Amino acid sequence: MSRNIEIKAKIKDTSSFVKKLRNVTGKDPQTLDQKDTYFNCPNGRLKLREEPPDHSELIFYKRSNDLSPKLSTYKRLEKLNPAFVALLNEAYGIKAIVKKKRYLFFIEQTRIHIDEVTNLGAFIEFEVVLKENQTIDEGQQIANELLNKLGVSQESLISHSYSDLLLSKTHTQK
Numbered sequence: 001m002s003r004n005i006e007i008k009a010k011i012k013d014t015s016s017f018v019k020k021l022r023n024v025t026g027k028d029p030q031t032l033d034q035k036d037t038y039f040n041c042p043n044g045r046l047k048l049r050e051e052p053p054d055h056s057e058l059i060f061y062k063r064s065n066d067l068s069p070k071l072s073t074y075k076r077l078e079k080l081n082p083a084f085v086a087l088l089n090e091a092y093g094i095k096a097i098v099k100k101k102r103y104l105f106f107i108e109q110t111r112i113h114i115d116e117v118t119n120l121g122a123f124i125e126f127e128v129v130l131k132e133n134q135t136i137d138e139g140q141q142i143a144n145e146l147l148n149k150l151g152v153s154q155e156s157l158i159s160h161s162y163s164d165l166l167l168s169k170t171h172t173q174k
Contacts, residue, residue: 001073005128005139014122017114020150021105029103038163039092046060048085056080061112065159071136071145096163117162124152
């Protein structure tokens, strides 16, 4: 399985973080419209990510719900057969659907996402993609340095996935 270190935080202003990252990277972000369909999954998280016009991939991942930078292990499968996706839906059922606009930046081995998530707000997320021989501690150090460099406060960190946050919001509104 592939590995990365993830950390996510709630932010107030998407444009200020996009501007900061443009200044740091010297590049404009890649802008993506994504729809993530989460399936009920007893052992980790399973989601179908769709991006117009015709990209889709299935992502299975495991990670804890911690505030600190945390290890995530994952596998991806691209070029999905629509019949396979329908079978997943029938077999597991849909848990949640997350729609977002994502601004994607890269700093060395780190993917940085600025996400505007429908019904949740704006977030920044770091995914430090670990090299084969790289330790979890090294990845956590990189994530913490980026948090400091970009001025992301510890108080703004969140521990759960967008799907968990949406489901929690839905349950508290009932």
